[in-house]
Amino acid sequence: MNQPAILIVEDEKKLSRVLELELTYENYETKIAANGKDALQLLEEKEWDLVLLDIMLPELSGLEILRRVRRKDQHTPIILLTARDQVHDKVSGLDLGANDYVTKPFQIEELLARIRVHLRSQRKTNQETESLETGELHVDLNTRMVKRKSVEIDLTPREYDLLVYLLKNKNIVLTRDQLIENVWGYDYVGDTNVVDVYIRYLRQKVDKGFTENYIQTVRGVGYVIKDRRQ
Incomplete structure (x- = not known):
């Protein structure tokens, strides 16, 4: 131990x-x-x-x-x-x-x-709290394995951290500044557009090819994953 x-x-x-x-x-x-x-x-x-x-x-x-x-x-x-x-x-x-x-x-x-x-x-x-999930999307926090239905999704470390933070804050609309601070770090210096870039990467892997999109944009505010009870 x-x-x-x-x-x-x-x-x-x-x-x-x-x-x-x-x-x-x-x-x-x-x-x-x-x-x-x-x-x-x-x-x-x-x-x-x-x-x-x-x-x-x-x-x-x-x-x-x-x-x-x-x-x-x-x-x-x-x-x-x-x-x-x-x-x-x-x-x-x-x-x-x-x-x-x-x-x-x-x-x-x-x-x-x-x-x-x-x-x-x-x-x-x-x-x-060893796992996070919404609907068909499941994240095992011990193994860092991400699946949607039975399909395993390969994420980069930053994509994984972004997805986990969104899932830990389901139903809460997160601003770009909040995501920068909590995923990239307190001392990150750079363009907040990096959030939009990584959200696009994440959608390509998590939502593309499925009828329902889990990662939602709230125009003028930020992003949210809403809880999907099966």
Whole structure:
């Protein structure tokens, strides 16, 4: 079984080092980000099983990181590390999608217990969402296999990521900017027309030759896949 990977986003060197040592001892894979920009880069490069996120960070606040992450990822558990007097920030963090918070100074045993709870909950969620589908279209998230009826569809990594994001947000019209940010990444610099190009590629593979088109254009807004119950 792979070690759960935990990202520690904390600018206090002594605290981040203690967390790293304790989590490593508990057989977790760890990485430290000491500022908001480094944290966003690490979140973009790798999937994490859990994130410990300090609210007060240089360059980019923990709440802003949380806001950006939750636009793309609604599932990864995020535990906020907060100061005792940050009541407003705790509330804001929970409203933005944080799963939990601990107040500094905290007992490491309490934090470890909360981490175990959220990792168990996440494993259960992952087991329940191993595939995505609408109508005849099916995506196996473990094998990355895409099928429509019994026909296997070969997608490039970017096409696959785009399809998965559309399916995870069925019935929600997604703008080009949302798709750029969540499929291409926070720091993508380029023309948003790239979305139209890849939607065209995806339609050629997913919809062409079938009577029903799953990928819909909402003129002037963006794109959507609507749920097709069989």
